Amino acid sequence: MPHYPGDPVPEIKRVQALEEGAEANVTHLSLSAHAGTHVDAPVHFFSGRAGIDELPLDATMGRARVVHVPGEGQVSAEALRAHDPRPGERLLLRTRNSDRRWWELPFQESFAGLTREAADFLAERRVGCVGVDYLSVAGFHEDSPAVHRTLLDAGIWIIEGLYLGEAAPGDYELICLPLRVAGSDGAPARALLRPWTRG
Template identity: 50%
Template sequence: MKRPWKDVSVPIRDGMVHWPGDPECHIKRVNKIEEGSVCNLTHLSMSAHTGTHMDAPRHFIADGMTMEQMPLEAVIGRAKVFDLTAVEGQITADHLKGLKFATGQRVLFKTRNSTRSWAMNEFDKDFISIRADAAQYLVDQKVLTVGVDYLSIGGYGKDVVETHRIMLGAGVWVIEGLNLAEIKPGYYNLICLPLKIEGADGAPCRVVLR
């Protein structure tokens, strides 16, 4: 019997946590059956970087690729989940040097964010992020895709710009906002399908692992 798929995306909700300064997430039902409409209809208003989402290179690279240009290989196939729950502060190159990466690999990092940051009602400014030297290390390992378990690969008030420039500038595809609380380290089948938004620097996505 095949194991069940596990949903590692976070629910998109009205007023949910978002990166400070980014547009708020508003979800409003504008037609309501109980008020006489023939159907229910919901209006969405949010940043492309809401909840579980992907970053396209265009997010930090002026002429970088946009979401609809993403190769499906980046988000469908074997992926390795690494347990970095012992890391406090930032993930550094030293943390990664003991791990084995492969060219073209899809890697997901499970940190304390999955249980700690997502449990908070407000944006967690102290979430575990990827320091610039670790970003460069991942680029040097030639990984294809990197997934993290909070809203950004780079840290708030730290190296958010550097880490994004290094990884997106090297063509690494980035998945942010995963919740890996229920996921043990190891190999999985990954399916992550971001919305095909033309010209977009990012897109919300549903992500499942088995």
């Protein structure tokens, strides 16, 4: 599992095994709250703000829109403007990151993420949630703390580490629930999309 540089290396270890005479299989997990697919909480960048256990369920569940943001560079405000984000919208950004099975590869510093101007634009539009298809919402060589702070301070919940390679642009039902860890700055999550069928 790739992990953001500086974060702990994820470890998954079977500590009790039926094959070795144990009464049950038991696995020990050791990983950052920001490993794999995960949700960032405001306390990730603001002391005293909401932890992941305070996530409103409707922030990451309900109608969501996948938009394709092509190109080799970072996700710009201009590229997002073309999709006309709406207030409260759950917006999932499919970039070139989803053209490969990135979670099976070493960490790539060249991944596509938001520029600071793009974060400012989404904050101005007051979207409710933004999801990205790599381990950080901000490009590796961007001002990552500023991008995160801009979004989180505007009340935008962040889903990182999505794979959107099989999701065509359009409306879906998003179901994304992070582990409810009290006071945590984030938590791993399982994120699912299914076609939006309601009116």
